[in-house]
Amino acid sequence: MTARGTLVLVGVLVSLAGYLWVAEVGRRTPLRASAPVEPAPLLAVPPAAVARVEVEEGTVHLVAIRRGGGWSDAEGRPWPRDAVADLLESLGTIRPVMTVDPDPTDPADYGFGPDAVRIRLLAPDGRPLLALDVGERNPAWTGLYARRTGSREVMLVGALLHWELEKLQAKAPEP
Secondary structure, eight states: OHHHHHHHHHHHHHHHHHHHHHHEEEGGGTTTOOOOOOOSSSSOOEEEOEEEEEETTTEEEEOOOOOETEEEEEEEEEEOHHHHHHHHHHHTTOOOEEEEESOOGGGGGTTOSSSSEEEEEEEETTTTEEEEEEEEOOOTSSEEEEEEEOOOOEEEEEHHHHHHHHHHHOOOOOO
């Protein structure tokens, strides 16, 4: 092989390496790219910003009003210290797992009917911080169907919400 042949082969090799660099490495996402955006938690404010909690399920209507350092119902009976705080803390960590159906034909298929659980959290000035309808459990019982009040979009959220709602109902002040 001559020097000229060697130079031609080196030129072809450099050209191929350049092509690979531009075509393959250049397409990759840079290392500085941001991570996927995580959905916001259901309660996007600190629990301390909530002044009133309303949970309605059928004929059961629970109310917790922040008074001083604790919570009481509408008649002034105290709630156990951790009952409402645990619900608020959980709502501040629970994030939608996925959108199950952006526009369901029949929302009742997900448990959004007259007996659906409705959660409303209000600020001290009465402004709504969270308004959520909670439907049935998913078939695997790992989550609950939920949607923000006024929205048709059905989300799947963790089953922790179901447990917190049961706990709240069990600890409600006796009339």
